[in-house]
Amino acid sequence: MKTGVWLVVLMAMGGLSLRALQPSHYDLIIRNAQIIDGSGSPAQRGDIAITAGRIAAIGKVRGSAKETLDAKGMVVAPGFIDVHTHAESVGSLPLAENFVRMGVTSIVTGNCGGSALDIGAFLTNLEKSPVSINVATLVGHNTVRSEAMGGSFKRKPTDDEMTQMKQLVEKAMQDGAMGLSTGLIYLPGTYSETPEIVELAKVVSAHGGLYASHMRSEGLEIRQAIDELVTIAREAKIRAQLSHIKLSGNASWGQAADILKRLDQARAEGLQIAHDQYLYTASSTGISVLIPSDAREGGREQLRQRLANPEQKAKIIADMKMGLLRNGRKDYQYAAIASYSKDRTLNGLRLPQAAKKARGSESLDDQIELIFEIELNGGASGVFHGIDEGDIQTFLQHPLTMFASDSGVRRFNEGAPHPRGYGNNARALARYTRELKLLRLEETVRKMSSLPAQTFGLKERGLLKEGYWADIVIFDPKRAQDLATYEQPHQYPKGIPHVLVNGQFVVRDGKHTNAKPGQPIRKEARR
Template sequence: MNRLGVWLVAAGLAVLARGADYDVIIAGGRVVDGTGAPARAADVAIKDGKIAQIGAITGTATTRLDAHGLVVAPGFIDVHTHSDDLVEKLPRSEHFLRMGVTSIVVGNCGGSKLDIGAFFRGIDEQHVSPNVATFIGHNTVREAAMHGIFDRPPTETELAEMKRLVDRAMRDGAVGLSTGLIYLPGTFAKTEEIVELAKVTSPYGGIYASHMRSESGKILEAIEEVLRIAREAHVRAEVSHIKLSGENSWGRTAAVLALLDRARAEGIDVCQDQYAYTASSTRMRQLIPDEAFDGGTATFNAILADPQRKADLVAKMKRNILGRGRLDYAYAVVASFRGDGTLNGMNIVEAAKKLRGSDSLDDQIEVILEIERRGGAQGVFHGIAENDLQVFMKHPMTMIASDSGERVFGEGVPHPRGYGNNARVLGRYVRELHVLTLEDAVRKMTSLPAEHFQLTGRGVLQAGNWADVTVFDPEKIGDPSTYKDPHHYAVGVPYVLVNGVLVIRDGEHTGARPGQALRHTPPAPVPH
């Protein structure tokens, strides 16, 4: 061996002896740091789960990733998910990770785990792939305190118990209170009840997030309620999955955004989140008037057994759909119905034709009632205008969030947003349609949600922050998942790191579960 060979071997042994300078170096990429600043060429070094350095890096690393031609961004933060059962059902959360999401917020739309402390302990002990924060759900505490679903205000004792449950959740690390005011039992709650519960979160720096009472004809009144709650409770606010649903409401984006902008000018800290699709998804039960469930399933079944009460219910359902400018339920698609999987993927018109031999409006309503009688189903509802979606997306205070629960690959015909939301924004709305710049799209997925939800040390690529990193190909990223064929993971995301650990490598899940429980800990209580 010549002198050079001897020197190289000695140098290599010396490096092994002292250990590498960094755990990971992501080299040669285009860094989009999450702040909205222009992309720049730089390497990113990671050590002990944190960003160690950004720039021209000459040190050694245990793992070196080649990011030439790729964008290096902060891990995406999805502030509106329904993956509350991930510990038990889907701890790898592959559908989120493979579209670049490294942190999720659960407990939305009023539904959460009741014991937030136990929920976080489960994450600590069982381990999951993404970082997880949670709300405490208003529907959850209302039903627990009132021991059922009731169309009445809580008693003083019941309200006190609801406050106790919310306070316990905030002490255990919840980010705030969520409501789902089209869902039972939240739909029966008066504004004053919600104000009192939101006030409990205020000393902890909590946020109030709402699936509002209306996303269609009465949307302005619904937003006013959100703003009143934020104003009187002295909390930040979040409008969940902003949209204008149904043809009669399309085109009102200017009025909606003007109302929110006026509130911000007044001093209310309010943002909105949005998914990048023109269909929503929730339970098929939402097609049935709420009063049919006052008292639970027993009330609903009693109505179906009483010819007159059932006729009254059917008549109201007809008035509701015709009043929204629709002649049938073709916009409503069965996503997951355990009672009869052959209906999955069919709209209600098609299901009525299959089950009853007729697609009349009466037969469609009969199918909706029968589905609910047999345990209910998840649905996909087409009713959002593409132009409205783009206007909302462009607004500087709109975050990108999927509104998705767990996605078990191959199960049912779920909404594609759970597989492709972030990738769709970067592929369709940045690369193809130029609705957003690359830097602003990344900001809406990273620093904006991190700041609004007070997720300290996340959302921006800078030294000292947690090493949640998404590396993607801006020319290839996309969402092959569709409404008819949803079970496809996002493409164009070769690397994802959570707390400095590779969770996605070469586009595949590594099996790693480095996610943390993101307990909300504001710097200090905020007195009011």
């Protein structure tokens, strides 16, 4: 009998693997690591062997490799998965350096209702022009609604438009979208009613996809907003993700425990709901959200016309002042301009200071005039300081809260964007785990790896496990630290020296290697 046959017989008899009989040769072995596998179980010492982009062995690894990395003193964990990003532009910033430098190896984009319209083309382009990171996407409700309903938004869709929206969502799901996202404070989604979303969510549910929502309110009306999320999950029989869970505006602070209780009650009836969170007391979105939706409905030209009418303008200003008052604010001091291409000297300034610079006065009326001016000149992104640290800490300890940045791909040194895009994952490791000890390190890693992978259905990722993709982050648990601040956001974290995507180093010794091993991640067809 030939040796090969004996091997097969032996393996069948004793359950021995080929590896045990014959020392293997791997692409890479990471030795002496403190392995945190992403499941939440305690760290263990060991080695990890990688071959052809996948984890080939884990534990005490014998054999040799083309390359060996000594990870003494380091934690080796699954690459972080950031399920809440706005990275439609990843093709033009393919290194995605702000993400990979904080240990992120996979992102989910298409959030808050905005995505590529042609999901198939978006994902295929990532194969034609590769990027450094794995990319999955949702299909955005606002994208689909704009396409089907044109510029006329403040109404229900006609039957034909509803049919078209369903077809667009169906096509996106067939093309590999992970699910549907809504952004219900944004145009035009803010004019949709719950049944419209339920209809679309049913299309997604038939594919086993997920529904992720930037809800209608994250402040005074958050309870009604959660009720809507729960209704959609229940009626469409769909898994739901509450995007960037938070309580905005100090009139709403201190209710995190109660909000979590409401979500737990919904789970008790069998619904699957999870949440993601960024670990900062400021939010970030377009400055345009400061202007009431009805004033912006139909687009910038419409806004210009409304502002040209003194009566309408007075009404818009009154609404804005009332909005401030309801949230217990006297002006827009809480808001900073992040990136305004028309006048970059305003970037980084709070609105009163920006009004002073641009208009010579920091009065509330001048702040409002500046907001109009910015919007009519193409808009700007902003950073809004309105979240309570206590609420953040309550939300982050819930076992179904995962950490996600809500960031886009950053162009280094451009504008004054929210620091979360450079620091969120490192901040979880440093501030909330090592310093405040609110979470075990293994739990923090789980919230950035297996929890997001399982929730969003990213197959064979999110765990250090034989056969899984070798998406790996290697960090120093004593030193890993975010350095990005509101004042100086363009700073990569420290203490995260190596990051591998699909078995290839994208960060090595703290530097981007320029490798682009990222893959598009498509939702698998339902079996």
